[in-house]
Amino acid sequence: MILGLMLTASAGTPSAATPSGSVTIPLQDLLPLYAKHQETTPPAPPTDALVVKSQLKGRLTAEALLVEAHFEVEVLADERWTQVRLLQLDADTYLTGVPTLNGATVGALDGQLTLVTNQSGRYTVDVSLAVRPTGSGSERQVQLRFGAHVAPVPLRLEADATAFTLVEPVSGGEDIEVYPRQGALRVGWRNAAARKVARQVVRPPLEPSIPTAQATWVSTLEGKATVRVRYSLRLDREQELELALPEGHRLERVLLDSVPLVASVKDDTLKLKVAPTRFGETEATLEVVLARDLGVFHLSGRLKLALPRVSWPVATLRARAHFPTVFNYRRDGGSMEEYEGGEQAEAQDAQTPLPGKVIHFRQYLVSASAPTLELGYSVDISQSYFR
CATH class of the missing domain: 2.60.40.1730 (tricorn interacting facor f3 domain)
Known part of the structure; x- marks a missing residue:
């Protein structure tokens, strides 16, 4: 079987040294040339993106757990849309601050904190969240769950020992490492009893x-x-x-x-x-x-x-x-x-x-x-x- 191909070469300005025209070659000679052309195409990456670094810091208040989250995301795919799911946004989890990135967007998507981009590169994501507690009375509990693309990491927690008593985890001191269990971070605390304020004694006016x-x-x-x-x-x-x-x-x-x-x-x-x-x-x-x-x-x-x-x-x-x-x-x-x-x-x-x-x-x-x-x-x- 004979296959005819029309090849045109044009590199820069045409000259007499660059021939043009058509040539007819056998198929068995064309196949090796075609296979060699496929080998020059780079293979697709094994994954579209990786979260290479995660850090979480939290601070207890009387009404919520305030979290500062830091992520570094390496996006490998290029010229196609990639989603990186970082954190679950449950009903009691509220975004209070998101970054503005060049070439990417960070926000809530389908109930998750997600980075969306169609450009490869490394992106630094710093977000702020407020996690409201459940429970009644003085005892409170919160839960923060990780997204599908983030490996669970500990939470560095600051809690004033004079204002709060930790129930979960049970630990002393003001700087505590809270380790995740079953892909979630859980913190429980009890507000300390309000101190009795001494009755202010009003001094009678001084006689001039x-x-x-x-x-x-x-x-x-x-x-x-x-x-x-x-x-x-x-x-x-x-x-x-x-x-x-x-x-x-x-x-x-x-x-x-x-x-x-x-x-x-x-x-x-x-x-x-x-x-x-x-x-x-x-x-x-x-x-x-x-x-x-x-x-x-x-x-x-x-x-x-x-x-x-x-x-x-x-x-x-x-x-x-x-x-x-x-x-x-x-x-x-x-x-x-x-x-x-x-x-x-x-x-x-x-x-x-x-x-x-x-x-x-x-x-x-x-x-x-x-x-x-x-x-x-x-x-x-x-x-x-x-x-």
Whole structure:
């Protein structure tokens, strides 16, 4: 039998060296050539795809088992559709996160988490699932089943031992390996009994008060006087504080914990909203600076001094007067009494050195009244040549 074949060779640009035409050869000579052509066709792969790596991590919550699954899939088939079934999606298993892959799609298909592609290559699949438990009361149980193409692997489980008691598997510690049984992972737990919360004791509001106050008078020989009063406040929330300024005084500035406050005086009364600078603290410092004109000092005379009347009670008030050194001073009246300064007063004077002759006064339990002081003065002739 003779079989005729028409062979046309065209490689690149035709030339005289490349013949064309037809040839007739016997069948027994053609068959070996045809068999050789079949051998050059690559054989199909033994399987379309393989799951080469699987990892599962889980974390228990009061309402579900949260799972992070990692798969690496090697797809061998090319130019035809391949499905790789990774996990069973039962009624209580919910996908919460799936990846976006180039050349492949991952999602739910026929009740299973499936990778679908028509291109060969290696694909990394990271998905998140929430497995809701079955059971009533405080005891819960979940089950996660593997897909047909995945070999079962253990689940790395994190469980807070103070919040959960594991029933299945029975194991101690917070990091547990849960091994599959019959192609499924099973976890059972019991929520720990809620701790009794101690009844919160509401602290009664702190009565605002002023444990201590420090006042300082400074005057020049021309009678220009400045009064600085520092109040140590005790309070636990914002409170209103009212100061009635003595007659003839004008307000220079007000500071709360060294921060200037915008304040206005109406009818010789200063009203402020004060509070601790930091939350939870119960102390603050208010500083008030006043000025007044005492008048020119004569050879002798009398000074009437006063401090603001404060709406909060003051436990202890200490005052210092820095007046010209050319005079002798004596207390003639008022609510404040003179006392010897002692070590505490000397230390305070050293911290804030001021010119003039220093006289110390004090008053205890000041409430709803303005501290007052009357001083008589006369020229000091103790150092005079004639006496």
